[in-house]
Structures are given as structure tokens and as C-alpha cells.
Amino acid sequence: MKKSLFTLALLAAGFGASAQTIPATTAAKTQVAMPAGYADLLGATITEVMNTGDAATLKGLASKLERAAAAAPADWLPRYYQAYALLINVFQSKEAADAKDKTLDQAEAALAQARKLGGDESELLTLQAYMYQARLGIAPQQRxxxxxxxxxxxxxxxxxxxxxxxxxxxxxxxxxxxxxxxxxxxxxxxxxxxxxxxxxxxxxxxxxxxxxxxxxxxxxxxxxxxxxxxxxxxxxx
CATH class of the missing domain: 1.25.40 (Serine Threonine Protein Phosphatase 5, Tetratricopeptide repeat)
Structure with missing residues (x-):
């Protein structure tokens, strides 16, 4: 569970030859090729995201998920969880409002990528709404x-x-x-x-x-x- 997705970044060039076809974890009815070991590494990182409330750790995990997205560019889930990790970072962070807004900008960019990849629209809209709540929480009276x-x-x-x-x-x-x-x-x-x-x-x-x-x-x-x-x-x- 503690394997690093740095492995994905280092081995991305070689994954093409060893890729296996597994069902896509999306609402789409197609299949996509994923790097060998990808699901285990992604699952471990998702578990880490779901079990930490530390803002700095969440930023680091978001970076891991960005590398996972580069290793499996057809899968929407790394971008979705990258957006989620950045969102939860904002709720946990003690940074200034401007910094939080910039983090949410990054989260929305990741979410937009997940949408382009055909992610589950109900889940994507829910996460977008959650981001609007985070924006509101930064300056409740004004927003x-x-x-x-x-x-x-x-x-x-x-x-x-x-x-x-x-x-x-x-x-x-x-x-x-x-x-x-x-x-x-x-x-x-x-x-x-x-x-x-x-x-x-x-x-x-x-x-x-x-x-x-x-x-x-x-x-x-x-x-x-x-x-x-x-x-x-x-x-x-």
C-alpha cells in the first residue's frame, strides 16, 4: 500500500510493451490499455488520499496522481482523484485565500481533463459542486x-x-x-x-x-x- 507512483513515472516508457487490457473504470463501455501494475499503484495512492487530513501530504499525493495520469492518459480516474486531493487540501490548508484559490484552479483544471476523458458525469459534477463550496468557504460573506x-x-x-x-x-x-x-x-x-x-x-x-x-x-x-x-x-x- 505504500508503493510510490514514482515507479509509474520511471517505467512509463516501458509500459507500452507490457500493457494489458483491462476494463475501464468509467461509465464508458469500452476497454483501455493500462500499464502493468497500474491499478495496484493507483489504488494504493487513492487509499492514501482517503486516509490523510494533512495538507502537505495531499499536495504530494496530487503530484503522484498527475504522474499516474501521464502513465495512463486514457484513464479519467487519476485526474479525478488529483482534483479531489487538491480540493481536500484547500479544506485542510492554513494558506491565504489567494493560495487556496490557485489550488482550486489546479483542481478544476484536473477535473476538466477527467471530463474530456469521459469520466462519470454525475461524479464529476458532484466534485465540481464541492469545489464551489470550497470557494465559498474561503470568503463566505463575499461569496x-x-x-x-x-x-x-x-x-x-x-x-x-x-x-x-x-x-x-x-x-x-x-x-x-x-x-x-x-x-x-x-x-x-x-x-x-x-x-x-x-x-x-x-x-x-x-x-x-x-x-x-x-x-x-x-x-x-x-x-x-x-x-x-x-x-x-x-x-x-
Missing amino acids: AQKYSAMVAETVGQAEKLNPANPRPYLVAANNVYYTPAMFGGGSEAARPLYEAAKARFAAFQPASALAPNWGQSQVLGRLRQYEMAATALPATH
Whole structure:
């Protein structure tokens, strides 16, 4: 699990001769040739991305994923996870607003590449909406009116494309949760969306071992907070 994708960069020239054809991890019905050992290395890096909250580590993993994309230029997943790693970096980073915006610019560029490669559009739209949330979080007072509406519109598109995908409901729930109650948001307004996401996660089956499958722990954590808040309320007589 700790193998480095530096291997992919060093051996990319030789991978062509030893490439094997495996099912593409996309919604497309075609097959693409992948370098030998590519899936294992990509899977290890994805696992690292999903199990760290360290901003610097996430930047490094994003660079690994960029090299993976160079080694397998037909696969959309390295670009998708590169975008995801950069996005989570922004949420964890203590950098200034300008630096965070530049990181999000890089994330959106990677996401655009994933789209050109025919990635799952519901997943791509969900990640785009999540990036809009990150933009909003950089300067909430100045950006709320613009980006909150963009989040809502984009997750709506993602839900329509794949109603079974739980991630749009998670991003939508977060958007409502952090919207002031006077504007129709707040904790209680968001709870049904978290419940909807939970139900979809229970039934969701990713398209492959490497396909997007993040977000369930975030949903369950939020719902536990609701339960803890309810048990902490004083009894009424």
C-alpha cells in the first residue's frame, strides 16, 4: 500500500510493451490499455488520499496522481482523484485565500481533463459542486450569494444524472447546513438531505474498486452529531 507512483513515472516508457487490457473504470463501455501494475499503484495512492487530513501530504499525493495520469492518459480516474486531493487540501490548508484559490484552479483544471476523458458525469459534477463550496468557504460573506446557488444547481444536475449516487446529496446537505437559517438553511433543514445520502450509501455499489466511493463516513459522522445533540437536550415535564 505504500508503493510510490514514482515507479509509474520511471517505467512509463516501458509500459507500452507490457500493457494489458483491462476494463475501464468509467461509465464508458469500452476497454483501455493500462500499464502493468497500474491499478495496484493507483489504488494504493487513492487509499492514501482517503486516509490523510494533512495538507502537505495531499499536495504530494496530487503530484503522484498527475504522474499516474501521464502513465495512463486514457484513464479519467487519476485526474479525478488529483482534483479531489487538491480540493481536500484547500479544506485542510492554513494558506491565504489567494493560495487556496490557485489550488482550486489546479483542481478544476484536473477535473476538466477527467471530463474530456469521459469520466462519470454525475461524479464529476458532484466534485465540481464541492469545489464551489470550497470557494465559498474561503470568503463566505463575499461569496455566499454567488457560490451557494452554483452548488445547488450543480448538485441538482448530478442527482438527475444518477439518482442513486449518494455524493450529490452529501454536498447538497453541506450546502444547506452552512447556509444561515434566515435564508432557508441550517442544521435541521439539512438533516433530511443527510438522511437521504445515508440511505443511498447503504444501497450504493461503486462501478469498480477504484471508482469514487467517498463520503459515507462524513454523512454518518454528521448524523451522529444530531443524535448526540438530541440526547443532550434536557428532559421536559
